[in-house]
Structures are given as C-alpha cells and as structure tokens.
Amino acid sequence: MDSKMLIKNAMKGDSRSQRLLFDSYSPMLFSVCMRYCKSREEAEDALQDAWIKIFNSLEQYESRGKFEAWLRTIAINTSIRRRQKLYFVNEKNGYEILPDYYENADILESMHADEILSMIDRLPDGYAEVFKLFVIDDFKHKEIAEIMGISESTSRVKLTMARRKLQKMIINLDKHLAHE
Structure with missing residues (x-):
C-alpha cells in the first residue's frame, strides 16, 4: 500500500x-x-x-x-x-548577533557528532531548543517564535547565547585537551 x-x-x-x-x-x-x-x-x-x-x-x-x-x-x-x-524558561532580551563562524574550526571538525550533541544538550533550557530548531531542523526565527511562544528577537538572542556557550565549551575542551 x-x-x-x-x-x-x-x-x-x-x-x-x-x-x-x-x-x-x-x-x-x-x-x-x-x-x-x-x-x-x-x-x-x-x-x-x-x-x-x-x-x-x-x-x-x-x-x-x-x-x-x-x-x-x-x-x-x-x-x-x-x-x-x-521547566520555567528564563527569557532574556537583547539584540547582539554573533558571526556565523567559529575561530577554532579544527577542534570542531575533530569532534564526533555525539560529543557535539552532548554539548548542545548541556545548554540551558530554551537555548538548546532554539539552537536545534535553527541549526539542525532549519527553522526560521519566525517559525521558532511561533513554536516556542516567544518573539523573533528572543529567538535570535537565544541562538546567539547558545552559540556563545557552545564556543566556550569547545574552547574549554580544547584547553583541557592541550593540558593532557
């Protein structure tokens, strides 16, 4: 059938x-x-x-x-x-957008998908969801806003904050690996 x-x-x-x-x-x-x-x-x-x-x-x-x-x-x-x-999601407002590049691309390329997904899962509630919707599922900020019941600008901010936090996690991992 x-x-x-x-x-x-x-x-x-x-x-x-x-x-x-x-x-x-x-x-x-x-x-x-x-x-x-x-x-x-x-x-x-x-x-x-x-x-x-x-x-x-x-x-x-x-x-x-x-x-x-x-x-x-x-x-x-x-x-x-x-x-x-x-969970109660604490929403912050702001408008600063990070560039869509990562300085330490070599580290990111050497990581396994499971490691990256694990880092994404450690993001605060709200940030992880926006990041996944935008990056993995390819939703637009307008769609994310509708799905999550937030404004488009809040979606952008959460994506920015998620990227920053992921960058810090990756940099910390790089520093940790360099000391081993």
Missing part, C-alpha cells in the same frame, strides 16, 4: 493503517523527540503525546505538503511544549 493510500485509510479510522503509520514513522519521530527532551523517558512520553495529536488531527493534514514534515513539526512542538511545562 502506498503512503497516500495509507494516510487516507488512517484518516478514515482504519486501525491497521494507523498501526502501519505508527510503526513506519515512530523511529524517526522518536529521534526528533530525543533532540528536544532531556531523557529517554521524557522523549517516549513526548512521542506518545505527539501520536495522540497526530491521530486526532489527521483530517487536518493537507496533502500539498510532505507528510513527514507535518509529523516532525507536531513531534517538535509537542516535545518543546512538554519541556516548557516541566
């Missing part, structure tokens, strides 16, 4: 089609949730919440856009909103 027919049948409430959708897309959506949640358990809960929202709003999906992108957006929004309920 092709994906369009599968989606159409799932919209009609066909439990077999819904199960096939769930089985097909859950691994991808789980990895999306893991990027925005602090633990595996939290990501599993966010994934379940996302699927509830997906199945409750399946009729609203318009076949003009990519189904996978629609699913990812729901998973991202659900994960972020879940975190916002769990």
Whole structure:
C-alpha cells in the first residue's frame, strides 16, 4: 500500500493503517523527540503525546505538503511544549548577533557528532531548543517564535547565547585537551 493510500485509510479510522503509520514513522519521530527532551523517558512520553495529536488531527493534514514534515513539526512542538511545562524558561532580551563562524574550526571538525550533541544538550533550557530548531531542523526565527511562544528577537538572542556557550565549551575542551 502506498503512503497516500495509507494516510487516507488512517484518516478514515482504519486501525491497521494507523498501526502501519505508527510503526513506519515512530523511529524517526522518536529521534526528533530525543533532540528536544532531556531523557529517554521524557522523549517516549513526548512521542506518545505527539501520536495522540497526530491521530486526532489527521483530517487536518493537507496533502500539498510532505507528510513527514507535518509529523516532525507536531513531534517538535509537542516535545518543546512538554519541556516548557516541566521547566520555567528564563527569557532574556537583547539584540547582539554573533558571526556565523567559529575561530577554532579544527577542534570542531575533530569532534564526533555525539560529543557535539552532548554539548548542545548541556545548554540551558530554551537555548538548546532554539539552537536545534535553527541549526539542525532549519527553522526560521519566525517559525521558532511561533513554536516556542516567544518573539523573533528572543529567538535570535537565544541562538546567539547558545552559540556563545557552545564556543566556550569547545574552547574549554580544547584547553583541557592541550593540558593532557
């Protein structure tokens, strides 16, 4: 069964089609949730919440856009909103933007993706989410603002602060490695 027919049948409430959708897309959506949640358990809960929202709003999906992108957006929004309920995010206002380059590119290139993701996960709440949405998921500040319920300028500031904090972490790692 092709994906369009599968989606159409799932919209009609066909439990077999819904199960096939769930089985097909859950691994991808789980990895999306893991990027925005602090633990595996939290990501599993966010994934379940996302699927509830997906199945409750399946009729609203318009076949003009990519189904996978629609699913990812729901998973991202659900994960972020879940975190916002769990943690109070202290928002700061400001407008300074850092350049999009990093002076010690050699260090960054030698790092494994897991190390970089671990550093991103250590960013304060709010900063990590904006960084992931902007850098990894390629959202615009306007979209990030809508998803997180913040202003575009706050999104820019959080991205700037996230970059600064990541740069400090990488510089500290470089200094630590130089002393070994």
